[in-house]
Amino acid sequence: MSLADALSAVLGAEIEDLTRLTGGASRTTWAFTARTADGARPLILRTGEADEVHAGMELEAQVQRLAGAQGAPVPEILASSNSVEPLGHPYLICSAIAGETIVRRIQRALDDAGRDKLLRQCAAALAAIHRADPNDAELSDTDQLAQWRVELDDMNDTTATFEWAFRWLDRNRPKSLRTTLVHGDFRMGNLIVDGSELAAVLDWELVHAGDPAEDLAWFCIRAWRFGAPRELDAGGLGSIEDFVTAYEQAGGAPIDRTEFRWWLVSATLRWGIICRFQAQRHLSGQAPSVELATIGRRVCETEFDLLNLLGAPLVTAADSGEDRDSPGLHGRPTAAELLEAVADFLDKDVRDATTGQVNFHTRVAANALRMVQRELTSTGAEAVRAAIADLGADDEAALAASIRRGDFDERADDLLPALRYLVGHRLAAAHPGYEQE
Known part of the structure; x- marks a missing residue:
């Protein structure tokens, strides 16, 4: 049975113009028209596999009705089910709302x-x-902070700045939780x-x-x-x-405005962990995607924001880069120059010839190549390693473990300059100029 036929059975209506709108991380959205003897009505279908992270479709429908009863603007819910029958996936059907989301x-x-x-x-x-x-x-x-810690540990990956943020949040948790x-x-x-x-x-x-x-x-x-x-x-x-x-x-x-800073730090850390999680979906092979891969490099943006929120303004590392005209062992063009040429090709020729998601992913791919280009010409790595070594750690993973243990709780003045330098070095490759935006 086709999706349109299954929808027709659920709603008791003729289904027209069924169109897939998005294929997001956890839900897929469709637009369609349901036609009965009383007339035609534009509706939305959301489908998605059940998992342990996202609310089920029946819960989504229930909370929207609860919020709507209190005056929140929500679509009218027509039907929802956590069962895979008859549409092949759990589903929610609601009214279509005119307007813009971009x-x-x-x-x-x-x-x-x-x-x-x-x-x-x-x-x-x-x-x-x-x-x-x-x-x-x-x-x-539920303790959201504890859940994010589990997600990060499940990936077996963290950063020193993330660990400092976790320590600060643990030690400054608001008392007046509602x-x-x-x-x-x-x-x-x-x-x-x-x-x-x-x-x-x-x-x-x-x-x-x-x-x-x-x-x-x-x-x-x-x-x-x-x-x-x-x-x-x-x-x-x-x-x-x-x-x-x-x-x-x-x-x-x-x-409480003082407590609200805690929540801003918490939210910023959460976004950083989400960026790393999205990259993991690509790295694990679950969802190969140039967009997800590139999102992983946004982690340093959240590190920058965390350091600012925690009173440690960033001083960007001064990476002047190597001589771009130096031929190196492989001659000219250098690796950096080849990357620049391919990025320019994607950003101009390919983007001009494409539309929609391919056009967007072309821009993302060009940006990813330029990140690699800047990383190849960076000269600050040894200085960052030296700053970490001065703190008694062999590498960032060891430094992060020390921060998690609380070794730096009373040594913030020693730690924060190294974190500022580390994050500045990452930003210089991933998003130069972010600190001025």
Whole structure:
């Protein structure tokens, strides 16, 4: 039985224009029209395999109904099932919502008044979500920090900066933890925006019970302002203070501003671990992808952000690079020059001749080659190794293990300059100029 026929049986309607929209990390989305004697209605189908990380489809449907009852903008849920019958996968069917999800298009369409309006609507939507009782969905609070530690350890990979962030978070955990329904991935990109109106909150697969400040902080990490100016650090829409104040004015619980820094550090660390996890999906062969592979090099961006949040501003390593005209053992063009030529070919000729996902992945591939080019011409590696050795560690893995044991809890003044230098060296290859953006 085809997917359209199976949908027709579920909804008791004729299915038209079934179109696959995305194939994301955990869910696939389809658009279609359901036609009955009463007329045609545009709908959305989400499918995805069951796993231990993401909420099941029936739970997604339940929490959206709970949040919607409190005033959060959510699609109308028509059907959901955790069973693989009859569609071949667990599924959720909901109403289609008009609007835009691509963040840069949303940003270009907003003026100052529109950004302020959307910021307040996002804050109000979170306040509504947090009024829902997680017990109604049989959700209990879990230690997210402990879960991220397990995920990192399962990959058998960490960084010295990650370990310093874990130590800081462990030693400074807020005492006034509250438990509400937490969306888990509330950010620009997971919202439908119609003009300057928040039309719907999407992607509930990471829903759980937790502190409401977790959702607020996640919205405010640097990655989710998508290149917007620094002063628009809440989703690229406004200031963090304006966002938190709007949340409180919309009925959200009071947020302690000092404690909120803890949640920002926690959210930034989480994004760094996600970047490493996405790269692992490529490295393990689970999901070979140039995009996932390149995301792994964004870890140093989160390290930079963590050091800034923890009061250790970065001083970028001064990597001047080797003489680009030096032929080396293999003559000219050098390896770096070959990479530059291929990157230029991808970025110009291939991108001009392609569209859609291939066009996007071509840009990602060109960027990956330029990372390798900068790494090949870097001269700072020995200085970084020397800085680590000065701390009594053989390499970064040994330094990370020492930090985890607490060996540097009272030696931050010794540790942080080395971390700044290490992260600066990585940034010089992965994303030069990130510290100025």
